[in-house]
Structures are given as structure tokens and as C-alpha cells.
Amino acid sequence: MLLPEKIFNAGVVGAGGAGFPAHIKAQSKVEFVLANGAECEPLIHKDHELMLNFPKEICRGFELLIESTKAKKGRFGIKEKNTKAISAVSRHLNGKSELTKLGDFYPSGDEFELVYEATGRLIPPAGIPLDIGCVVNNVETLYNISLAEKEIPITKKFICVAGAVKKPSSFFVPVGTSFKDVVEFAGGPKVSEFGIFVGGVMMGHLTFDLNEVITKTTAGLIILPKDHYLIKRKNQPEQNWHRIGKSACDQCSYCTEFCPRYLLGYQVEPHKVMRSLGFTKTGAAVWNEMAELCCSCGLCTLYACPEDLYPKEACDKAKVEMHETGIKFIQQKDVKVHPIKEGRRVPLPQLIMKLKLQDYDVEAPFNSENFSVKKVRIPLQQHIGKPAKAIVKKNEVVEEGQMIGKVSDGELGANIHVSISGKVKEVTAEIISIES
Ligand code: SF4
Ligand code: SF4
Numbered sequence: 001m002l003l004p005e006k007i008f009n010a011g012v013v014g015a016g017g018a019g020f021p022a023h024i025k026a027q028s029k030v031e032f033v034l035a036n037g038a039e040c041e042p043l044i045h046k047d048h049e050l051m052l053n054f055p056k057e058i059c060r061g062f063e064l065l066i067e068s069t070k071a072k073k074g075r076f077g078i079k080e081k082n083t084k085a086i087s088a089v090s091r092h093l094n095g096k097s098e099l100t101k102l103g104d105f106y107p108s109g110d111e112f113e114l115v116y117e118a119t120g121r122l123i124p125p126a127g128i129p130l131d132i133g134c135v136v137n138n139v140e141t142l143y144n145i146s147l148a149e150k151e152i153p154i155t156k157k158f159i160c161v162a163g164a165v166k167k168p169s170s171f172f173v174p175v176g177t178s179f180k181d182v183v184e185f186a187g188g189p190k191v192s193e194f195g196i197f198v199g200g201v202m203m204g205h206l207t208f209d210l211n212e213v214i215t216k217t218t219a220g221l222i223i224l225p226k227d228h229y230l231i232k233r234k235n236q237p238e239q240n241w242h243r244i245g246k247s248a249c250d251q252c253s254y255c256t257e258f259c260p261r262y263l264l265g266y267q268v269e270p271h272k273v274m275r276s277l278g279f280t281k282t283g284a285a286v287w288n289e290m291a292e293l294c295c296s297c298g299l300c301t302l303y304a305c306p307e308d309l310y311p312k313e314a315c316d317k318a319k320v321e322m323h324e325t326g327i328k329f330i331q332q333k334d335v336k337v338h339p340i341k342e343g344r345r346v347p348l349p350q351l352i353m354k355l356k357l358q359d360y361d362v363e364a365p366f367n368s369e370n371f372s373v374k375k376v377r378i379p380l381q382q383h384i385g386k387p388a389k390a391i392v393k394k395n396e397v398v399e400e401g402q403m404i405g406k407v408s409d410g411e412l413g414a415n416i417h418v419s420i421s422g423k424v425k426e427v428t429a430e431i432i433s434i435e436s
Contacts, residue, residue: 003068003149010148011216011403011415015157016109016138017199019217019383021414022145026068031133033071034118035062035142037078037085038102038109041200042352044220045364046160047139049170051078051085053366054143059092061142064149066096069135075100075118079108105345106202107260107297111136116264116337125266125293125331153401153417160220160364161186164194168360171367173214174419176376176434179221180210185371193226195235201355202298206234215382216414222360229356233308241310242317246277248307255300255311263344265335266293270300270311273318285327288318292329303346303354376419377433380405385412390432396424404432 001009008023016036035058039047051058066074074097078086081104090099100118102108112123114136121132129136137145144154157175159182162168166187173182179196183189197204198212199219224231253271261268269290276284294315301312322329338344352361381387388405392398398418405416422436 003064003145006151007145007148009415010144010151010153011417012141012144012148012154013216013383013414014138015140015144015217017203017217017219019215019414021383021385021412022137022141024412025135025137026065026145028069028130028135030069030071030130030135031073032119032135033062033066033069033074034114034129034134034136035074035076035139036109036111036114036136037076037089037139038114039079040106040109040348041202041204041219042106042348042355042357043162043222043360043364044160044200045162046158046170046220048082048085049160049364049366050140050143050158051082052088055085055088056092057146058139058142059089059094060149061137061145062097063094064145065135065137065142066094072096074098077102077114077118079104103345104348106299106348106351107295110260110295110297112264112295113260122265122335122337125335126328153403153415154216155401155417155419157214157216157218159214159218161223162220162362162364163223163360164190164225165223166190167367168362168364169367170220170364171369171371173371174373174376175214175216175382176378176419177214177371177373178210178375178377179207179212179214181373182214182221183210183223189223191225194223195226195228195231197222197224197230197234201230201357202302203296206231213377213379215379217382224360230302233302238313241313242277245274245309245311245314249274249277249309250307251275252306254304254306258299258304258344258346259294260297260299261293261295263338263341265337267329267331267333268293268315270294270315273314274309274311276318277314284318284321285325288322289327289329291315291318292322293331294319299346303351373420373436375433375435377431378404378416378419379431380416381430382416383414385414387429388413388416390427390429392424392427392432394424394427398422398424398434
């Protein structure tokens with residue numbers, strides 16, 4: 001069996017956030033394969049821990065992908081400050097691969113940034129790395145590809161739990177485990193009232209629901225007291241974000257001046273998007289276009305804006321409106337890196353200070369204890385594309401690793417496997433519940 005087929009069967013998706021089915025990338029032919037170990041979300045250290053503890057498996061996945069795509073070169077993006085991870089990974093890299101050492105900036109893990117740092121190439125506006133002969137995979141995806149080679153399906157997610165918990169740590173969790181069980185495994189919360197940033201404080205979403213579950217793309221959970229600055233900011237009703245923005249934005253343009261996509265040469269100008277908040281629908285459409293190439297990194301809202309406004313959220317809204325009206329902005333001018341880019345990069349420690357997270361900025365070491373759980377709720381859509389279709393029925397007995405959700409022939413998606421042995425308790429179009 002060829003590698004793309006093994007990856008497809010094992011249900012591997014991009015573990016770095018978006019959940020793009022990994023077999024598609026393995027089928028392509030490219031010049032560069034890039035490993036993304038540039039983790040930059042404040043407080044999340046799971047990729048660092050994975051590189052320290054499983055460098056051989058990650059590099060095996062990297063090598064397999066280089067072979068499968070017939071790439072001439074491999075570039076392993078990793079932060080220069082992570083010296084132990086660098087020496088662990090270096091021991092397993094083959095002749096075609098080199099390290100690309102990165103500074104400790106936010107968002108150095110953004111695909112557009114990484115591709116530019118590693119190859120000097122700029123992805124075309126609204127394009128993908130493949131357009132310039134590259135594929136990028138997060139280090140955990142590469143680890144999972146090494147499992148897929150051995151025909152081991154993806155049933156566990158490596159996550160980091162940090163913030164106001166007694167034991168900040170990184171560990172493997174069965175997919176479908178509730179946040180409640182996960183937070184308990186990290187020693188439990190340090191405070192009685194808290195919120196959870198799922199996937200990180202910059203790009204993740206805020207929830208107070210402990211019944212939500214870990215999926216194949218959950219990078220980690222950041223627990224913060226309910227009265228923390230970030231929870232108060234994020235927990236404002238959406239209409240407030242835009243109402244305050246309409247009245248208080250003084251068009252200083254700091255949001256644009258710090259925007260990493262703007263500094264790379266893309267026409268992303270959040271200060272112009274802010275103008276759309278005060279316009280009628282026709283007027284807004286003009287300014288909305290300046291949001292099309294935004295990657296939702298959150299830097300404008302949480303770092304740049306001196307008025308604590310919400311330019312990132314204005315960009316998110318603009319993208320939805322453009323999508324609904326069928327408008328697609330195509331940048332006409334050449335992408336040219338801004339001469340001040342290097343000087344405007346945002347050091348991670350500075351961002352952590354601005355976010356008032358210094359008290360939580362600690363390591364999250366790997367906990368190798370077995371995480372056992374009695375109940376999981378496994379979503380059938382954990383990836384980009386169509387949801388998988390359930391292939392088990394209520395009351396059926398299932399074994400860990402068994403396929404329970406299947407992608408229909410010819411559709412973009414990923415297969416789903418059960419993460420614990422037990423009995424099927426519920427099957428809907430969205431979720432399968434299992435109890436051991
Ligand atoms: S930084 Fe804030 S105040 Fe300045 S233009 Fe952007 S949104 Fe408006
Ligand atoms: S969220 Fe803000 S800073 Fe980040 S890419 Fe979008 S506009 Fe730029």
C-alpha cells in the first residue's frame with residue numbers, strides 16, 4: 001500500500017489547527033517539504049514536548065513525506081531558543097533536510113511566514129504553499145504519519161493544558177474526551193470560576209462548557225480565571241465589538257502597521273476594514289476587501305490596537321459578508337515584503353506581558369501516564385471537507401482503533417476511528433458516543 005492510502009486509512013488530518021486531510025498533501029509533487037515546529041501560541045508547548053520526546057517518529061514522518069512527494073529538500077522550522085528540541089531532532093534528520101531556525105516571535109508558525117523564512121518564497125495572495133512547490137505539515141501530523149505507515153489509526157491527540165491548572169502539562173488523550181476529564185488530568189483548576197481558551201488565546205475560541213470534547217485538531221486548553229483580562233475582552237457580546245469600534249476607532253492604523261500579513265506584502269489593512277463598521281452595506285463592501293487575506297492571528301486586536309478595539313473580529317465579519325455576497329478580492333499588485341518587517345515583529349515574551357499571562361508562563365512537561373477514560377463523544381467532522389458517515393449502530397460493541405466513521409468515495413474528508421473499547425451509546429449525524 002502506498003503512503004497516501006495508508007494516511008487516508010488511518011484518518012490523519014493536519015494536527016496544527018485547520019484539520020486538512022493529510023493524504024492530499026502526500027499525493028502532491030513538490031520541491032520542498034516543510035515541518036512546522038514553530039509553535040507560537042502563548043503558553044502552548046505541546047509541539048515542543050513532542051519534539052523532545054518523539055523526535056525519531058516525527059523525523060520518520062518527515063522523511064516519508066519527502067519520499068512520497070519526491071521533494072528535493074526538507075526544511076524543519078523550529079525556534080532557535082528550543083535548543084534541546086533542536087539537538088533531539090537534528091540526530092534524526094536525513095541528508096535532504098536542514099533546520100530553519102526561527103526567532104521567538106508571534107506568529108512565526110503561520111504558514112505564510114514559515115514558507116518565506118524557510119525558502120524565501122512568498123505564497124501568492126489567497127494561494128496555498130503548493131502554488132510555489134511547498135507542502136507544510138505540523139510536527140504532530142508528521143508523528144501521526146509515522147503511525148499511519150505502521151497502519152495504526154489516529155485515536156489519540158497530543159495536547160497541552162496550561163494556565164490556571166495545578167499541573168500544567170502535555171499528554172496524549174483519547175479523541176472525544178471531555179474537557180472536564182482533561183482539566184482533571186492536569187491536576188484540576190486552581191480557581192472555582194474559569195473559562196477555557198480552546199486552541200490558544202490568540203486564535204482559539206472561548207468556552208465555559210466542560211462537556212466539549214477533544215478533537216484531532218485541538219492543540220490545547222488554556223484555563224483562565226473568569227475575571228482575567230482576556231476572558232473579559234473575549235466574552236463581550238459581538239454587537240459590542242462592532243458598536244465600540246464604530247465610535248472609538250481613530251484610524252491610527254497601528255493594527256495595519258503590526259499586521260504580519262501586511263508586513264509580508266499582502267493587502268490586509270484592518271484599519272480600513274474598521275471603516276466598514278460605519279458604512280451602509282454598499283460602502284462596507286469596499287473596505288471589507290482589505291480583510292480577505294487576513295489569517296485571524298489576532299495580533300491587531302490583542303496587541304496592536306491602543307484603544308482595545310476589535311479589528312480582527314471586524315475582519316472575520318468582513319470575510320463572512322464577502323462570502324455571503326459572493327465577492328472575492330484578488331490582490332493585483334505584486335507581493336513585496338515591507339522594508340520595516342523585521343523591526344515590527346512581535347517578541348512572544350512581550351506579547352505574553354501585554355496579554356497579562358506572565359504568571360502562567362511556565363513549562364508544560366510531557367506526562368506519560370496512561371490517560372484512561374470511560375466515555376468519549378467522537379465528532380464525525382473533525383477536519384476540512386465533508387463529515388464522515390457513521391458505520392456503527394447503537395449498542396454495537398467496538399474495539400479501540402476500529403473505524404466508526406467513513407468518508408464517502410471521492411469526497412474530501414477523513415475517516416474516524418474509535419478511541420476506547422466499549423459499547424456504542426448514541427449515533428447521530430454529528431457524533432458517536434461510546435462507553436467502556
Ligand atoms: S489600531 Fe485600533 S484605533 Fe487604530 S485604526 Fe486600528 S482599530 Fe482603529
Ligand atoms: S488578525 Fe489582524 S493582524 Fe492578524 S492577519 Fe488579520 S488583520 Fe492582520
